[in-house]
Amino acid sequence: MIHPRTPRRLAALTLTLALGAGLVSCSADPVAAPEDSPVLRVLVRDAVLRPLDVPCAGSRPYLDLHEGTTVTVVDDADATLLAAELPEGRSIAADDRDYGTAAKQPSMCEFTVPAPGLDAGEYRVRVGERTFDAVVVDAEGAFIAIPPLGIVPDLPGAP
Amino acid sequence: MNRRIAPLLLLAAALTLTGCSTAGPDAPVPGGAEMLPGAVPSAAQFASDTDDPAAPRFDAELVDGTPVSGSELWDGRAVLLSFNASWCGSCAENAPMLDALAEQYGDALSIVTVAGDDDPAALDATLRQTPPPGPVIRDSELTLWRAYAVVEPPAFTLIDHEGRVTRMWPGGTDEKTLETALEGVITAH
Numbered sequence: 001m002i003h004p005r006t007p008r009r010l011a012a013l014t015l016t017l018a019l020g021a022g023l024v025s026c027s028a029d030p031v032a033a034p035e036d037s038p039v040l041r042v043l044v045r046d047a048v049l050r051p052l053d054v055p056c057a058g059s060r061p062y063l064d065l066h067e068g069t070t071v072t073v074v075d076d077a078d079a080t081l082l083a084a085e086l087p088e089g090r091s092i093a094a095d096d097r098d099y100g101t102a103a104k105q106p107s108m109c110e111f112t113v114p115a116p117g118l119d120a121g122e123y124r125v126r127v128g129e130r131t132f133d134a135v136v137v138d139a140e141g142a143f144i145a146i147p148p149l150g151i152v153p154d155l156p157g158a159p
Numbered sequence: 160m161n162r163r164i165a166p167l168l169l170l171a172a173a174l175t176l177t178g179c180s181t182a183g184p185d186a187p188v189p190g191g192a193e194m195l196p197g198a199v200p201s202a203a204q205f206a207s208d209t210d211d212p213a214a215p216r217f218d219a220e221l222v223d224g225t226p227v228s229g230s231e232l233w234d235g236r237a238v239l240l241s242f243n244a245s246w247c248g249s250c251a252e253n254a255p256m257l258d259a260l261a262e263q264y265g266d267a268l269s270i271v272t273v274a275g276d277d278d279p280a281a282l283d284a285t286l287r288q289t290p291p292p293g294p295v296i297r298d299s300e301l302t303l304w305r306a307y308a309v310v311e312p313p314a315f316t317l318i319d320h321e322g323r324v325t326r327m328w329p330g331g332t333d334e335k336t337l338e339t340a341l342e343g344v345i346t347a348h
Contacts, residue, residue: 052329055248059311060304063275066246088248104330116245 009102037116038141040071042086044111045145047094049104054093056109059094065089069128071113073137075121082118086111086127115141188283190221190295196266199236203267204347213322214316215306219296222274222286234267235323239270239337239343242304242314245278245285249331250313253333254289257335261292264341267348269293273303275312319344 044058044065058065060110073082079132094106118137125135136140217229232238241257243250261270270293276282277299286295298304307316313331317340318324326340 021348057246057311060301060309063244063301063311066244067248068246152267 002127022067025082037114038118038137038139040073040082040115040125040141041143041145042071042111042113043092043145044089045094045104046108047110050091050107050109051104052091052093052107053093056089058089058109058146064111064128065111065146070126072126073115073118073123073135074126075123081123082115084113084115086113090159101151180280184283186287188222189286189290190293191221191271192225192294194221194291194294195225196269196293199265200266200348202347203236203254203345204236205267205320206344206346207319207321207323209323211319211325212321214281214318215289217303217306219273219298222282222295222297225294227296229318230274230322232294233318233320234265235320236269237264237320237341238318238337239268239341240273240303240307240316240318241270242273242275242307242309242316244275244310244312245281246276247312251285251289253313254292256337259334260337260341264345264348267345268341269335271299273307273309275299275301275304275309313334317341317344323336 005127012046024127041139043063046059046062050136051054057063057064057067067088069086071082071086074080089109091107092110094108099105107147118141121133122136123130123142125142127144127146130146132144132148135144213235214229218226219228220226239260240249240258241253257270260268270291272291272293272295274282274295274306275298279297279299282295282297296303301309303309307327310329310330315328315331315337316324317326317337325344328336
């Protein structure tokens with residue numbers, strides 16, 4: 001309890017509380033999801049030279065994939081199960097070659113979106129204007145590669 | 160209320176409010192014609208390497224619609240093109256460095272932001288919150304980005320006073336590196 005005859009202490013407490021309230025009101029951090037909740041991993045396979053493990057966003061032609069891009073997961077009935085935004089991405093190695101002390105290496109940009117409460121199943125996922133049908137979600141979540149894995153360019157003479 | 164506490168409460172309230180404040184949506188967007196550089200300082204001296212390639216020419220518009228051309232921008236002064244986007248976190252971190260360089264070199268250098276935003280409102284809000292160090296080109300179609308082979312922001316291109324590309328930094332660089340490069344093209348200011 002604060003004694004009314006201790007104005008300095010009261011003032012300090014008041015100031016601290018007021019400033020604290022100000023900081024809290026400015027904060028836009030979302031509530032953290034439980035560590036074991038599923039996540040959507042969105043991997044932009046842009047193969048750009050970057051330092052590894054630094055903030056990133058999709059590079060050209062994937063500039064639409066960046067912090068703040070909307071992410072929605074919808075089911076067969078078109079009900080929205082998750083509405084979120086991409087957080088800041090992190091750069092990861094594009095391959096397992098040894099580039100020595102090179103400051104920048106071929107990299108991709110990975111976004112990790114918490115998806116608490118998302119049950120296992122097959123859903124349609126929209127990332128910005130891009131739609132991915134039949135995305136399989138399991139207990140760990142889902143993985144979305146952009147462009148999708150396994151696409152072979154339609155080259156002349158290719159089987 | 161205790162008279163000694165009242166001023167502290169007012170101070171706390173003021174700090175709380177200013178901590179969240181940004182310019183209103185009706186405020187002019189910084190980065191238009193008012194940010195074009197003045198006359199090149201008479202004391203300024205420049206150097207150029209004639210082996211460097213000519214900078215890609217361009218015609219563009221600033222955020223206020225003012226038409227500009229590359230050749231006007233680098234006519235007799237060095238230009239640093241700063242390729243940027245409102246969603247680019249590391250671009251925002253470069254702001255103090257670019258402000259310091261703009262202050263240091265004055266009108267001997269023009270730092271031109273080339274904003275690749277496809278959302279004009281997002282760009283306007285960012286510019287109001289963090290005023291740029293010089294004029295800002297809207298490049299929503301990425302015309303200049305392509306011309307200067309930019310694949311992601313941040314990226315810098317240094318152009319000397321005769322319109323030659325001195326150096327490009329995909330992914331950005333640090334203040335010391337930029338200062339060293341600028342000392343090579345602006346020998347007095």
